[in-house]
Amino acid sequence: MKPTKNPCHSSDATAITRRRFLQGTAGLGAMTLLPMQVWASGNTLRIRTYTEPDNFDPVDASGFGEEMLYGCIYRKLIQYVPGEQWGYDLDLAEKIEQRTPTEIAFTLKKRQMWSDGYGEITSEDIKFSFERILDPAMKSSLTQDLGSLTHVEITGTHSGVLHLDRPFSPIWGIALPYLAGTIVCKKAVEAVGGRITTAIPPTVSGPYRVRELRTGDRWILERNPEYSGPQADFERVDIVHIDDALTAEIGLEAGNLEFTRVSPGSVLRLRRQKPAGTMLTEHPSLYYAWLGMNLDSPKLSDIRVRQAIQYAIDVPSTLTAAYSGSVESSTGIIAPGLVGHRNNTLIPPEGDLEIARLLLDQAGVSTLNLRLDVLNTSVWTSAAQVIQATAGAIGINIEIHAHESGSFWSLGKESDGDRWKNLELVLNRFSMAPDPYYATSWFTTEQVGIWNWERFSNKEFDQLHQDALAETDNTKRHEMYVRMQNLMEESGAYRFLTHESTANLYVSNVVPATRPDGLPLIQLFRKA
Amino acid sequence: MSFRYTLAGRLLRDPLAVLGLSIIVLLVLSALFADHLSPHAYAELNIANRFASPSLEHWLGTDNLGRDTLSRVLQGGRIALLVGILSVVIAGGIGLLLGTLAGFGPRWLDNTILFLFDTMRAYPTIILALALATLMPRGLSTVIIVVVLTSFSEYGRVARTQTQSLREHEFIAAERALGASSIRIILRHILPNILGPFFILVAINLPVVITIEAGMSFLGVGVPPGTPSWGSTLKDGFDHIRTTPWLILGGGIPLILVTIGFTFLGEALRDVLDPKLRGER
Numbered sequence: 103m104k105p106t107k108n109p110c111h112s113s114d115a116t117a118i119t120r121r122r123f124l125q126g127t128a129g130l131g132a133m134t135l136l137p138m139q140v141w142a143s144g145n146t147l148r149i150r151t152y153t154e155p156d157n158f159d160p161v162d163a164s165g166f167g168e169e170m171l172y173g174c175i176y177r178k179l180i181q182y183v184p185g186e187q188w189g190y191d192l193d194l195a196e197k198i199e200q201r202t203p204t205e206i207a208f209t210l211k212k213r214q215m216w217s218d219g220y221g222e223i224t225s226e227d228i229k230f231s232f233e234r235i236l237d238p239a240m241k242s243s244l245t246q247d248l249g250s251l252t253h254v255e256i257t258g259t260h261s262g263v264l265h266l267d268r269p270f271s272p273i274w275g276i277a278l279p280y281l282a283g284t285i286v287c288k289k290a291v292e293a294v295g296g297r298i299t300t301a302i303p304p305t306v307s308g309p310y311r312v313r314e315l316r317t318g319d320r321w322i323l324e325r326n327p328e329y330s331g332p333q334a335d336f337e338r339v340d341i342v343h344i345d346d347a348l349t350a351e352i353g354l355e356a357g358n359l360e361f362t363r364v365s366p367g368s369v370l371r372l373r374r375q376k377p378a379g380t381m382l383t384e385h386p387s388l389y390y391a392w393l394g395m396n397l398d399s400p401k402l403s404d405i406r407v408r409q410a411i412q413y414a415i416d417v418p419s420t421l422t423a424a425y426s427g428s429v430e431s432s433t434g435i436i437a438p439g440l441v442g443h444r445n446n447t448l449i450p451p452e453g454d455l456e457i458a459r460l461l462l463d464q465a466g467v468s469t470l471n472l473r474l475d476v477l478n479t480s481v482w483t484s485a486a487q488v489i490q491a492t493a494g495a496i497g498i499n500i501e502i503h504a505h506e507s508g509s510f511w512s513l514g515k516e517s518d519g520d521r522w523k524n525l526e527l528v529l530n531r532f533s534m535a536p537d538p539y540y541a542t543s544w545f546t547t548e549q550v551g552i553w554n555w556e557r558f559s560n561k562e563f564d565q566l567h568q569d570a571l572a573e574t575d576n577t578k579r580h581e582m583y584v585r586m587q588n589l590m591e592e593s594g595a596y597r598f599l600t601h602e603s604t605a606n607l608y609v610s611n612v613v614p615a616t617r618p619d620g621l622p623l624i625q626l627f628r629k630a
Numbered sequence: 631m632s633f634r635y636t637l638a639g640r641l642l643r644d645p646l647a648v649l650g651l652s653i654i655v656l657l658v659l660s661a662l663f664a665d666h667l668s669p670h671a672y673a674e675l676n677i678a679n680r681f682a683s684p685s686l687e688h689w690l691g692t693d694n695l696g697r698d699t700l701s702r703v704l705q706g707g708r709i710a711l712l713v714g715i716l717s718v719v720i721a722g723g724i725g726l727l728l729g730t731l732a733g734f735g736p737r738w739l740d741n742t743i744l745f746l747f748d749t750m751r752a753y754p755t756i757i758l759a760l761a762l763a764t765l766m767p768r769g770l771s772t773v774i775i776v777v778v779l780t781s782f783s784e785y786g787r788v789a790r791t792q793t794q795s796l797r798e799h800e801f802i803a804a805e806r807a808l809g810a811s812s813i814r815i816i817l818r819h820i821l822p823n824i825l826g827p828f829f830i831l832v833a834i835n836l837p838v839v840i841t842i843e844a845g846m847s848f849l850g851v852g853v854p855p856g857t858p859s860w861g862s863t864l865k866d867g868f869d870h871i872r873t874t875p876w877l878i879l880g881g882g883i884p885l886i887l888v889t890i891g892f893t894f895l896g897e898a899l900r901d902v903l904d905p906k907l908r909g910e911r
Contacts, residue, residue, distance in 0.1 A: 348869070367694075371872055419677050423695050426680075476855075480694075480869040483855035487695055490856060491675045502855045504768060506760075 147612065147627055148340040150350040150362040155321065155341070158312075159291075159298035160284040161235055161242040165533065166621060169281050170341060173625045174323055175306040178283040179208055179228065180274075184615035184623050186385075188439065188536045190279045194223060196260075198278075203269040203574060204250075210260040216287045217328040220305040223285065225262040229254035230288035232264070240297075246543065247282040247535075249273060249571065269572040271579065275537035309334035309625050319343060335628045354380065354607055361608040361622065366481060369428035369605045376607070384428075385604045385620030388534035390435045390541065393474075393489065393597040394556040396525040401472060406465040408594030409449075411527070413458035414493050415597050417451040424485035429600045434587035435532075435541040437601040439618065441576050442538035442583025447598060448591045458496045469497045474527040475513055478504040482529050485599070489529075500527070514555030528555055531602075536619070538583040542567050545590060556595040563589045640902045650894025653887050661707035668701035672858050681874045691876035693866050699880040705858035707884060713770060713843040714836045717777035722832055724778065725785025730816055730824070732786065733793025744790070747783035755780045755842055756849070763851035773852050777839050788831055792824035826903040833896035837889040844885055860884050 153167035160172060173181070179198055180190040192198065198208040214223045232254050235242045249270035255263040266273070277283055290304040291297070298304070302312045309331060310323035323339040344350040347365035354362050355377045364372060364382075372382045393415060395402050402408055417431045431451040433444040462468075474489065476482040483504055490500040505513065512518035514525055532553075534540055544553040546564050551557070563586050570582040590596045604620025615626030641647045660667060669689070676696030684691045690699035732743035759776045766772045796802060797820070805815050840860075846852035847861025848868070855862070860881045867877030 348872070351872075367870060368872060422677050423675075423680070478850040480866070483850075484694060487856045488675065488677070491673070504850060504855050506763075506850070 145337040146340065147336040147338070147361070147624070148342055148359045149622060149624060149627075150342050150344045150353070150359055152343075152345055152347070152350075152363070154318070154343040157298070158300070158303040160231070160244065160281055160286060161240050161297065163281045163284070164243060165281075170622060170624055171321060172281065172284045173308070173623055174310040174339060175303065175308040175312060175326075176284045176286065177214070177223070177307045178279060178285060180279050180283070182279045182536075182617050182623060184617065184626055186618050188275070188618050190274065194228075194285060201263070204266040206264040206266075206273070207257075208262055208264070211330075212260060214307065214330045215328055216290065216305045216307050217311060217326055218305045220287050220290050223287075223307060224259050225254075225256045227285055227288050228262055229256055230291070231285045232282075234291075234296075235282055244282040247272075247280065248277050249539075251277065269574055271571065271574060272535075272537035272539040276535045276540055280535055310339055313338075334625070339624060339627075341624070351607060354609070360612045361606065361614055361627070363620070364605045364607045366425035366428045366602070366605070369603075370426050372605070372607060379610050380607055381610050383606050383608075383614075383616070383620070385606070385616065385618060386438055387602040387604045388437045388440070388536065388619045389531055389602045390432060390437065390534060391529070391531040391599040391602065392432075392435070393599065394528045394530050395595045396528075396555065396557060397559075397593070397595050398557045399526045401470060401526060404465045404467075405594045406461045407467055407470065410458040410461035410465070410467075410496060411493065411498065412449050412591075412594060412597045413453045413461065414455060414496050414498065415489055416453045416492050417597070417599055419492070420485050420488045421600055423488045424481045425600070425602070428605070429603050432598045432601045434590070434598050435534075435545075436538045436583055436587065437534065437619075440536060440538055441580050442541075442570075442587070444584050444587050448588065449597075453492070455492070455495055462496055462498075467497075469499065471499045471501070472526045473503055473524070474500045474529065475503045475505060475510070475525060476529045477510045477531075478506050482531075486529060489527075514551070514553070516551035522551060522555065525555060529599075530555065534619075536617075538579075539567075539571055542570070542583065542586050556593075558590065558593055558595050560589050560593065637902060641898055644898045644901065646894040647898030650891045650896075650898065653891030654895060657707055657884065657888055657891065658711065660704055661711045664701075664704040664708055668698070668704050670698035670701045672697065672701040672705045673856065674698070681870065683874070684876060690880045691874065693863070693877055694870055699863065699876060702858040702863055703860065703880045703884060706860045706863060706881070709770070709853060709857065709859045710840045710843060710884070710888065713773055713777065714840045717774050717781070717839045718832050718836055720774065721778040721782040722785045722828070724782040725787075726789050726821075726824075726828065728782070729786035729789025729791075730793050730820060733790040734797055734812065734816055734820065740790070743786070747786050747790075750779060750783045753780060756845065759842075759846050759851055760849070763846075768851065768854050770853060773843050773846055776846065777842050780842075781835060781839065784835070785828065785831060788827055789824055792827060793820050796820050796823055830896055830900045830903060833892055833899055837885075837892040840888055841885060844881070 151167055151170060153165060155167040155171040157168065177194050179193060179195040181193045183189045183191045194210055194214055195208045196211045198206065201207045210223065210225060216223060232248065232251060234240050235244050235248055236251065249272060250266040250268045251270065251273065252265050252267050255265060257263060287305045294300055294304055301315065306326055309326055309329045311326040312321065313324045314322040320343060321341040325334050325337050342359065344353065347363065350359060350362040351364050351368055353359045369384065376382050395408050395411065421427065421429055421431060433447045436442040474486050476486045483502065486502045490502060493500050513528065514522045516522055532544060545558055546554065546567050547559040550559055566582045566586050570579050573579045573582065606614065606616065606620055608614050611630045613628040613630050615623045617623060674697060676692065679692055679696040680694055682688055682692040688698050688700065690703065693699055693702065728743050732740045755776065758780055762772060762776055802815060802819060805819060843852055844859065844861030844864060847859045848865045852861055853859045863877055863881030867881055871878060
């Protein structure tokens with residue numbers, strides 16, 4: 103029988119047939135998928151930051167951008183524990199205790215190493231790290247975070263005592279586990295001239311080290327093989343700078359990110375339907391937002407006018423418009439869960455237009471034109487428009503002035519020109535560390551013209567702020583901070599809006615570690 | 631002369647010109663009568679009814695503050711036309727004046743004005759807008775200033791080239807020989823002859839100007855928050871694109887229409903006023 107030739111198999115092994123071409127193409131396609139599969143297996147963690155860290159030296163740190171980076175590459179005596187309750191865990195410290203109200207003794211774990219041959223971490227490094235922040239010559243922005251810390255006494259290679267000149271309660275919540283508590287290598291910093299300005303830090307101690315910085319794009323970290331603790335789960339971490347939350351959300355859905363904070367406007371939609379293979383978590387935030395009134399403005403000098411504005415603002419409606427109803431009204435500047443949180447505001451969140459009209463009548467004001475300065479983002483311009491509408495109902499005409507970030511954050515600073523003189527109403531939002539001291543410190547008399555844009559000055563408030571710093575009894579401390587927020591609201595200069603919330607979206611093959619306020623502790627992220 | 635050979639008659643024989651004109655007339659009328667045509671007050675908030683889909687009550691749905699999108703789009707047309715017409719008139723006026731002077735005046739004046747034109751053309755519109763927005767109060771006047779600064783040189787260049795071409799003609803030389811002053815020559819002979827190409831440029835530039843206003847508002851450096859504008863409607867749509875598509879459509883469609891309308895009209899005008907180009911489209 104004559105063999106039938108299979109039309110699909112050529113007898114010539116080198117000939118390119120249609121089928122071979124398709125098979126080859128499919129093979130090439132499969133090869134291109136290979137790196138993606140490696141990626142998908144979870145060796146790289148790509149996490150979005152909205153604020154770009156811009157240096158390696160804690161003495162120059164400015165905010166959470168650096169904290170995310172430092173958490174990965176440096177260590178502290180103690181660090182925040184992930185979860186829903188604020189607390190700390192031992193990191194470099196084997197033991198740390200408040201020996202007296204002004205002394206904190208610590209003992210370091212042994213054989214905790216710096217990378218690149220810089221040896222063991224000792225109490226010399228601890229002393230050097232804290233005291234350089236205290237040194238006025240260094241002009242560190244973190245000096246205030248260390249409060250009344252005066253110096254560090256070395257009692258042994260692995261032990262020492264932090265000395266305070268008076269009790270300073272926030273040292274456990276702000277100083278030690280946050281930016282100012284970051285430990286750097288004395289030998290390495292001195293070798294580079296006293297300040298780390300190198301493209302890559304000379305030595306690290308955390309679970310990751312810096313591989314590359316792509317300015318404006320990302321920081322690329324890789325596993326630190328010399329880390330003294332348990333090996334990090336991820337071989338590589340990319341801290342990707344994406345300013346716009348919506349872009350980041352799309353990036354995560356497209357598989358380009360593993361973790362991102364999402365915008366308030368997306369929360370309701372994501373609650374209803376998350377992208378496949380993702381998880382959404384929501385956390386109470388520590389941020390606080392408010393409408394401030396410039397007490398030095400002639401138009402706002404009558405407290406009844408200020409109170410009328412307080413009563414005219416319907417906080418829940420404002421929040422529904424600005425945050426799509428995904429956040430709650432706040433009662434002050436101290437978030438729930440912290441010492442000093444108030445249970446209620448003096449003026450109901452919904453306000454009362456009748457009282458507002460009455461107050462304006464009493465002040466003899468029939469119409470009033472005011473300007474409202476806001477950041478140029480959807481949240482703030484939406485909130486401003488609701489406030490504009492409700493204030494219009496009592497005869498107050500508000501003109502909204504939206505500013506880009508750089509312009510906005512210098513509005514009330516006397517050192518940045520005369521624009522502070524034109525401030526009348528301003529929608530503002532500050533970040534916060536987990537101690538009430540951090541919130542009230544921006545509203546003291548000495549902050550007038552710096553961060554205190556309302557130019558609020560109250561002797562009782564200033565005194566309470568100082569007293570609360572040294573108060574170690576939490577019940578008394580709580581009462582002090584409640585009183586301080588009452589004073590702020592009674593001045594008529596503040597209408598508290600919200601603490602916002604932090605919503606995070608992440609892929610389900612990652613187990614994120616976040617502080618109670620939802621901010622990421624990247625160094626503790628794990629694979630699922 | 632019969633209607634057939636007038637400018638209007640020739641335009642009306644071109645279907646694209648008719649389509650362009652129809653769109654423009656529709657937009658102008660809707661902007662002029664926006665107060666009467668708007669089904670709701672454009673600033674009326676209804677927080678409980680945010681992101682409503684199109685319905686009989688709200689033909690284009692509602693925005694992130696529960697405002698009627700159609701009413702805001704109609705009012706936005708006023709801003710667009712106001713900015714467009716004012717900017718083009720001011721920029722065109724400046725350009726015409728400087729361009730004619732450059733084309734008719736001595737060499738040193740020509741070089742100086744040309745240097746000014748080149749300098750202004752070198753600034754990217756949006757970068758200039760962002761820079762000015764930090765120095766000036768946000769509002770329509772800033773938008774108009776930005777548009778004028780970045781576009782007058784274009785009109786100026788056209789006016790200069792046309793003037794230079796005309797000044798060498800014999801009839802201008804004859805006028806000079808008869809003792810006509812430079813001002814008379816410019817006003818009586820140069821200007822009327824350069825207006826044709828100038829109006830073509832105006833028609834083509836109007837949608838560009840309107841798009842610049844929308845772009846500035848989209849970037850947050852245009853009209854103040856709360857002021858209805860196609861650009862700010864687009865921006866609201868972009869911010870909430872995952873929630874509703876209607877805001878993007880509401881802000882985008884008028885921009886597309888106005889661009890199409892003025893482009894068709896501009897091209898038709900060019901064909902009519904410049905017979906050499908007729909049929910080359």
